[in-house]
Amino acid sequence: MGKAMSRARHVAIIMDGNGRWAKKRHLPRVVGHQRGVEAVRKLVRAAGAMGLEALTLYAFSTENWRRPEDEISALMGLLKRFILSDLEEFAADNVRLKIIGDYKALPADVVELIEGAIARTAANTGSTLAVALNYGAQDEIARAARAAAAKGEITPETIAAELDTADLPPLDLLIRTSGEIRLSNFLLWQAAYAEMWFTDVLWPDFTPAHLEEALAAFADRERRYGGR
């Protein structure tokens, strides 16, 4: 049964290892982040051709505020530049940009840019690129539970309907790069029955071919959802 449904609709990626990529080359961490953005750019272009309905990328976690201020501001700067340089291409490619996470707590100029980008692509009907910014699954679940409680009963269904990902297909495949085997507070609810794929490749070295490899592995998995 599982194999008949083996084409992934929604893939999420924990893009990890930018710092170690730079360190190996005796370069500043920010260069690793810059190269990480290049990897995102190439991957987003390729993901459309792979037929994914949604690609969710973990870009900044609720815990990443623990990093030094200069690294955080470099990341915010890269995010702004990415939106400014790539938005029109996404818009032309019919890609809808979505943000998951409490992005309104980001710097005001970033929030403004994000909201403009969301509005610019809101009517697009192709694939969805969901970027996780100031995202933590525990925060997301707490927000969803509060919203569900405000409307009535708290059940798995009413919570799921309030998650940031409520309008996306169910998560099929969760990828993490850089050899770490943990979720780091990413999509804890949605990962309940997602397949996992881990690679030692550092994020700046991740190419569309690696995503193809992960999708091929996914196609061979048998998903049972607790049944038999």
Ligand code: IPE
């Ligand atoms: C991932 O790379 C990018 C972000 C978390 C923003 P890291 O910066 O975590 O790289 P490592 O894990 O230190 O190598």
Ligand code: IPE
């Ligand atoms: C997870 O990576 C967050 C992102 C990729 C944005 P981290 O590098 O922050 O995770 P830990 O600290 O190794 O668990």
Ligand code: MG
């Ligand atoms: Mg890391």
